Amino acid sequence: MRKFSVLVLILTLALFSAACSSNNASSTDKSGKTKSDKEITIVIDQNFITLDPHNAGDTVSIYGIRSMYEGLVGFDKDMSIVPALAESFEISKDGLTYSFKLREGVTFHDGEPFNADAVKANYDRIMDDANNLSAKRSLKFVDSMDIIGDYEVAFKLKEPFSAMINKFGMVPMISPKAIEEGTKYIEANPVGTGTFKFVEWKQGKTLEVEKYADYWGGDQTNVEKVKFSPVPENGSRVAMLKTGEADFVYPMPQQNVKEFKNSKDATIEETPSTIVRYVSINTFKDPYKDLKVRQAMNLAVDKKAYIQVVKNGFGHVLDSTMAPETQYYAKQKSYEFNVKKAKELLKEAGYENGFESEIWGNTSSESVKGMEFIKQQLAQIGIDVTIKSMEEGTLSDEIYTPEKPEDAKVQMWYVSWSPSSGDADGATRGLFSSEYFPPNGANTAYYDNDKVTNWIKEANASADPKEQEKIYNDIQRTVYQDAPWIFLASDVNLAGHNNNLEGVYVAPDGVINISKAQLK
Structure with a gap:
């Protein structure tokens, strides 16, 4: 009896120890997978x-990047400008000079100091034509950069460029040491100043980041x-939330x-969105050159049914x-669903019997469903x-x-498109100016x-908000009538999270923010 009691005591202590170890170090979700608490x-x-x-340029890459990088200024939950690596800024009365007072004591994830020289290294990299970087579009109106002090x-x-301060929020700062290593190094080894630092990227599978202990x-x-x-299939994402995976x-x-x-166990968050869904029509090609064809395509698509069926x-x-939710938005008279009128317009354009066409899209469940609806x-x-x-x-x-x-x-x-800068320029210039055909921009309709370009x-040159509002109203009215897109819907952001997680949110532009994530 004595030996039996000792054995029971040993087993009990061992199980208790294992349980404590498990509670302190890891947890098991309903799928049986174990991960750190x-x-x-x-x-x-x-x-x-x-x-x-x-x-x-894509939203997914942007929120991966924003988990590790910061700019001189950033955006809050409502897409308003907030200080980041610059603790303050001033804009000259003539709108031509933007001065930034930088934070002291900030280090990049590789230990390099953040200072004026680091800003200069980033500016030089972006403005170098040989690098052909998309961020140069954000600094298109910058003529020079001066170091005033450390x-x-x-x-x-x-x-003058009215949206310039928002554009600074779209330019993250890279460690000067990483810049010296070159573009291939930067692509494989992100080095920023953010709350989290890079661990590993298995392309097509996972991106891992970890907390940066010395965050400023x-x-x-x-x-x-x-x-x-990344999990393109809708049902799989839902199942993973249910199991806790x-x-x-x-x-x-x-x-x-x-x-x-x-x-x-889980909560669904529904938040406002600046994301718009549309079908970009190549207006450079036949038969899409014809305005009547594009307007017919808009009339033939039931937008309310799209929202019910696809969304x-x-x-x-x-x-x-x-x-x-976007700055200077102006409501237009939408294209009402009218198949009869659409057929009449096609007939007038010389396509009474229609024509063959092709639509491209990504592999996500919703995109496939959306394209099937358009078809x-x-x-x-x-x-x-x-x-x-x-x-x-x-793609x-x-x-x-x-x-x-x-x-x-x-x-x-x-x-879909969302202005990551939160301003009307971000929702307009790159999409509808003739200076921004690919590869220079996202005017994929070749509109x-x-x-409109003028x-x-x-x-951009105006400093008067009322004048800007009037101009953007004219732009929206003209583009909407010219129909370079099939205009579908504006989104509502929907995200799901386990109830023990707080602080992670989706901004109106569709970017996930993890900087203040908290596990209860």
Whole structure:
């Protein structure tokens, strides 16, 4: 009996010790997978394309980058400008000089100091034509940069640019040491100043970042590691949230929202969005050159049905070129669903029997569903659409590689856009100015209207908000009537998270912010 009692005591202590060890170090989700108690998994719908903060254009890459990098200024939850690596800034009365007082005591993740020289190294890299970086578009109006002191810099503009301060928020700062190593090093080894620092990127699988112990802003998060996992299939993302394998899911499939209404384990967050959904139409090609054809395509697509079928009721008819949450939004008279009128316009354009067409899009469940909906709708007026679905990186290459409009193969592109800078310029210039055809910008409709291009320049040069508002109203009205897109919907951001996670949110531009993540 004595030996038996001792054996029971030993086994009990061993089990208790193991349990304590487990509680302190790791947890097991309902799928049976084990992870650290201070680690979270964020499940997204697409792969990251690049981690070069000066060359990212897609939203997914941008929020991967923002987890590790910061700019001179940043954006809060409402897309308002807030101080970041610069503790303050001043704009001259003539709007031509932007002066920044930099934070002292900030270090990059590799230990390099952040100072005026670091800002200069980033500026020089971006402005070097040989690098061909997309961030140069944000600094298009900058003429020069001067170092005033160790922690003070000034940018001088060629001409006034009303949205300039927002553009500074889109330019993250890279360690000068990493810049010296070159672009390939930067792409594989991100080195910023953010709350989290780079661990590993398995392209197409996961991006891992870990807490940066020496972050200048102090201890903002109790999360030690974050893993981003791309999962294009809607059902799989939902299942991972249910089992606890995912701590945060974005986008949350609209059709699954009701499942979590009374859940004790997970919460669905519904927030305003500046994201717009549309089909970009290549106006450089026949038959899309014809305005009547493009207007017919808009009339043939039932936008309210699109929101119900594809978005499960979460969204609003896109009644302008930008979402209502965007600066200087002006509502337009939307294209009402009218198949009869659409057929009449096609007949007038010489396409009574319709024509064959092709639509491109990525591989996410929602994109495929959206393209299928467009195919069905356009079939009503004799347009026979072939769907071509591609992985995001391949799709981006196909869209942005052509050097000239005549080389572009795309006919229609099912896509979304959000101004990451939060301003009207970000929702307009790169999409509708004739100076921003690919690869220079995102005018993938190859929309060419001299009045619109000139208005964009006038709006940028004006310092009068009322004048800017009037100009952007004219731009929205003209572009909407010219129909270089099939205007579909503006989004509602839907994200799901486990109830023990706080502080992670989706901004109106669709970017996930993890800087203040907290596990309860």
